[in-house]
Amino acid sequence: MNGMNDMNGVRVLLVDDHATMRMGFRMILEASGIDVVGEAATGAEAVSAAASLRPEVICMDVQMPDLDGIEATRRILAAARDAPPRIVIVTTFDRDDYLFAALDAGASGFLLKNAGPEELVSAVRVVAAGDALLAPGVTRRVIERFARTSGNGSDVPVRPPEIDPGLTEREREVLRLLAQALSNAEIAQQLYIGEATVKTHVSNVLQKLGARDRVAAVVYAHRHGLA
Template sequence: MVRVLLVDDQPLQRLGYRMALETQPDIEVVGEAGDGAQAVTMTRALRPDVILMDVRMPVMDGLEATRRIVAAGLPSRVLVLTTFDLDEYAFAALRAGASGFLLKNVPPTDLFTGIRAVAIGDAVVAPSATRRLIDTFAAYIPGPSSGPSAMFDEVDRLTDREREVLLEVARGRTNAEIADALRVVEGTVKIHVGRILAKLHLRDRVQIVVYAYETGLVHPGQNPPVND
């Protein structure tokens, strides 16, 4: 069972999520919170697998709640649900440690798939949406706190092949698509992605995309080079 905590300041929105999720035999709603502060408290108590997190809420917003949950080292993973044309803070949520985000009007089947993906440690932003959303919110990215030189030192630790895979991930390609582009087996791509995450101290594929934009390896509206 995937245990889910619903966090939204709109009771009807939470009810809609609950009704949809309760149709799935492998997903269980273990609690509901109306603001970020309640979300942090309930996460500590309930230890859900996945938190469906709204962004704009009273008392404490979803960004700060996500930061606190991640900083506390809690095993729960955050999936942000946001209104695309209003919530410019969705990108900041990824930087705060969220494992991905979906739009609030996402089809139920995509929401179920996203929850299951986050629960096993994957990112949930679809490849096509990744590039579009990253490009949209790129203007809101603050400069890297560790300084450009430190970040490029980290990139230098990657092998040439790992750098190729990083750029492919930043392009929004799946492991299968990367394997086809680089003419390797999918298992090899998974190994490279794992090594990239370890060397750059990142959590998941979404953070690889964020990192690529922050270091300037990829720019908004630009397709990273592909080595076909």
């Protein structure tokens, strides 16, 4: 996939114990050309479906029978050795414990069910492209929580700090803007460079920091005074 225009073929698994919610999500995604390859009503079904259907993105509810969405996320990612799916937690509950547990389990996004249809479509496309996505207002809470913590016991995996992670000056600029929760398009505007160039810089930053995704990079930036 080379960009947002190539995202119509994204394979999505919907996981929610309410059939009407799954139906609504399916209609929204399929109307945007996104391929819904399957549905699951429980966490256990999600684990099984993820293994057999190999979706690229999973929209995962939290509160479900037999296995909650957080534990299902953890098991799915642990079992996926090659090309693990990107998982977006989609929940009714705007709770910090769900948010941080989801990030710790390896989720790439966190979205509330009251989000508009365009936000759901955007979330699927953003995580499929390799980025992380948090609902509006959530990024600030992540930063505030982890900026107050020490370097130990982080809920968001980041490699132990190095004296010099080897970032170039431009990469440091990009990291500072990431720490302000700016998108690639907004960073491109700030630095007067192309969006593809920003994506390359972001990828280099994540690799050098040993950060799993943009959220982990933001936490690193705030902890180590790079914001």
